[in-house]
Amino acid sequence: MKKIKWVVPTFYIIFLMLPIYWLLNMSFKSTTEIINVYSLWPQDFTLDNYKTIFTDSTWYMGYVNSIMYTVFNTIISVSAALPAAYAFSRYKFLGDKHLFFWLLTNRMAPPAVFALPFFQFYSSVNLFDTHIAIALSHCLFNIPLAVWILEGFMSAVPKELDETAYVDGYSFPKFFFKIFIPTIAAGIGITMFFCFMFSWVELLLAKTLTATIAKPIAAIMTRTSSTSGYELGLLAAAGSLTILPGAVVIYFVRNYIAKGFAMGRV
Amino acid sequence: MNKTLNQKAWYFVIPVFALVAFNAVVPLMTVVNYSFQETFGSNVFQWEGTRWFKEILHSERFHASLGRQFIFTFIILLIQLPLGIAIALTMPKKGWGVPICLILMSMPLLIPWNVVGAMWNIFALPDIGFLGNSLNSLGFDYNFTQQSGDAWFTTILMDVWHWTSLVVLLSYAGLNSIQPAYYQAAEIDGASRWDIFRYIELPKMKKVLTLAILLRFMDSFMIYTEPFVLTGGGPGNATNFLSLDLVKMALGQFDLGPAAAMSLIYFLIVLLMCWVFYSLMMKDEGRT
Numbered sequence: 001m002k003k004i005k006w007v008v009p010t011f012y013i014i015f016l017m018l019p020i021y022w023l024l025n026m027s028f029k030s031t032t033e034i035i036n037v038y039s040l041w042p043q044d045f046t047l048d049n050y051k052t053i054f055t056d057s058t059w060y061m062g063y064v065n066s067i068m069y070t071v072f073n074t075i076i077s078v079s080a081a082l083p084a085a086y087a088f089s090r091y092k093f094l095g096d097k098h099l100f101f102w103l104l105t106n107r108m109a110p111p112a113v114f115a116l117p118f119f120q121f122y123s124s125v126n127l128f129d130t131h132i133a134i135a136l137s138h139c140l141f142n143i144p145l146a147v148w149i150l151e152g153f154m155s156a157v158p159k160e161l162d163e164t165a166y167v168d169g170y171s172f173p174k175f176f177f178k179i180f181i182p183t184i185a186a187g188i189g190i191t192m193f194f195c196f197m198f199s200w201v202e203l204l205l206a207k208t209l210t211a212t213i214a215k216p217i218a219a220i221m222t223r224t225s226s227t228s229g230y231e232l233g234l235l236a237a238a239g240s241l242t243i244l245p246g247a248v249v250i251y252f253v254r255n256y257i258a259k260g261f262a263m264g265r266v
Numbered sequence: 267m268n269k270t271l272n273q274k275a276w277y278f279v280i281p282v283f284a285l286v287a288f289n290a291v292v293p294l295m296t297v298v299n300y301s302f303q304e305t306f307g308s309n310v311f312q313w314e315g316t317r318w319f320k321e322i323l324h325s326e327r328f329h330a331s332l333g334r335q336f337i338f339t340f341i342i343l344l345i346q347l348p349l350g351i352a353i354a355l356t357m358p359k360k361g362w363g364v365p366i367c368l369i370l371m372s373m374p375l376l377i378p379w380n381v382v383g384a385m386w387n388i389f390a391l392p393d394i395g396f397l398g399n400s401l402n403s404l405g406f407d408y409n410f411t412q413q414s415g416d417a418w419f420t421t422i423l424m425d426v427w428h429w430t431s432l433v434v435l436l437s438y439a440g441l442n443s444i445q446p447a448y449y450q451a452a453e454i455d456g457a458s459r460w461d462i463f464r465y466i467e468l469p470k471m472k473k474v475l476t477l478a479i480l481l482r483f484m485d486s487f488m489i490y491t492e493p494f495v496l497t498g499g500g501p502g503n504a505t506n507f508l509s510l511d512l513v514k515m516a517l518g519q520f521d522l523g524p525a526a527a528m529s530l531i532y533f534l535i536v537l538l539m540c541w542v543f544y545s546l547m548m549k550d551e552g553r554t
Contacts, residue, residue, distance in 0.1 A: 009353055009367055012371070016370060016373065019386060022389045022396045038399055080281040080285055083281065084278055084279045084281065087278035087279050088279075089269075093274075099283070104540070106289075108488075108533075109294075109536075110532060112513050113533055114294075117292075118293055120296065121292050121293050137289060139286065139289055143282055143285055147282060197375060201378045202378075204513075221381070235388075239377075239381040242378050243381075246372075246377060250373070254365045254369055
């Protein structure tokens with residue numbers, strides 16, 4: 001029984017890794033080799049695709065842009081969601097349930113619905129093609145999610161913690177930053193992970209809101225199909241590089257994921 | 267938890283409220299505004315009343331893409347939930363296997379969606395892709411750019427690849443929160459493996475599973491980027507899901523009025539479904 005158990009996750013992981021391997025495999029081939037020779041590993045190993053990306057500023061700036069707005073968004077979402085989640089987890093107030101559901105409805109809004117109005121709206125407030133515009137627009141779905149996750153973590157902390165701190169003479173801000181935030185550190189880690197994740201992978205809004213200056217890498221990739229046919233090698237290399245930031249983030253939160261998932265709502 | 271009544275808590279909520287309202291209210295009102303008007307470009311608008319809504323609700327194109335959308339979401343939930351639970355149950359619970367499983371399984375979740383589409387495109391191409399080439403050399407006549415059945419198969423396989431891990435992570439968290447005492451008690455009672463699953467693990471996972479269903483329903487119902495890159499809605503209209511159809515109408519043909527009306531109907535359907543899930547979820551929370 002013990003041995004059979006390994007089969008399911010192992011096959012699943014192999015299934016997950018296959019397309020990723022294929023992408024990596026192609027990124028080390030030249031486009032001519034990809035089209036003409038079918039092989040399970042590069043016959044004529046080359047780093048040219050990566051060299052192109054790292055030497056051409058229109059390419060590597062895409063990564064910088066993507067990382068910039070993703071980080072902005074994570075900071076904005078989590079710092080706005082912290083006090084709100086505290087309010088939802090500790091207090092009853094007028095319209096709290098409706099407000100909570102209204103927030104969630106924004107997580108449910110199809111981005112396709114918002115693409116065009118966002119374009120017009122952000123153009124009219126002169127934020128079009130800036131990093132902050134994408135960071136703000138991603139708040140639409142990240143803030144509700146952050147509030148939701150954090151509220152789950154905060155509700156798991158007994159209220160006695162707050163009361164004891166006040167008895168001990170802590171002021172609210174001192175309690176919040178010195179005691180409460182360290183207590184739910186795992187929850188904040190998980191929340192940041194999810195905000196980063198959803199902002200990093202979203203493309204429709206990011207593409208709609210940018211032209212040149214703040215263009216995300218994922219949108220730049222689409223141009224490989226327009227100029228000089230399909231540059232599959234370059235596309236594969238650029239795609240492989242977009243996996244990296246995610247992998248780094250997962251590596252840092254790997255301990256939180258197991259622990260944090262278990263205690264919180266997500 | 268018993269909460270105290272405190273209207274000042276609103277101050278804490280203001281930043282969130284302001285940020286989301288900034289993003290949600292103005293654009294949503296723009297959509298509502300368009301949905302009742304006809305536009306001829308250069309800001310000339312004409313009142314059309316509910317014409318677009320009637321047209322959309324009676325259009326076969328909308329029925330077809332809505333139908334495809336429901337079938338797709340249904341298949342996705344049917345595959346991903348049992349598979350996710352099965353993987354979570356068989357995953358190692360401690361030791362060096364845990365971080366490896368978690369890290370590798372989270373990978374697909376952190377890849378930008380159009381990269382997922384592009385990756386699956388080159389993975390499934392019949393001549394140069396591993397999947398396409400293998401299937402063809404095994405004797406299957408597989409070509410997802412030509413045959414609608416294959417396009418569906420590839421899109422579903424891609425979504426299973428992309429999102430099953432979310433269900434796994436959630437179920438795994440639910441399983442981890444079960445105290446060992448429950449298992450010991452079950453062992454003393456001589457419960458079978460199935461009994462343990464049915465009476466201990468499944469009830470304990472109820473909350474995270476509801477969340478998984480909710481998230482998977484919403485996201486698969488809004489799917490846009492991956493099929494757009496993978497199949498572009500084709501061949502023909504075979505994989506033309508709601509979002510794809512909507513964007514084609516709004517940005518491709520610039521039919522703002524009908525597109526806006528369709529957006530609102532679309533949004534209302536998602537909202538209604540989620541409200542049902544949400545009330546079921548909250549009802550349960552109130553009982554326990």
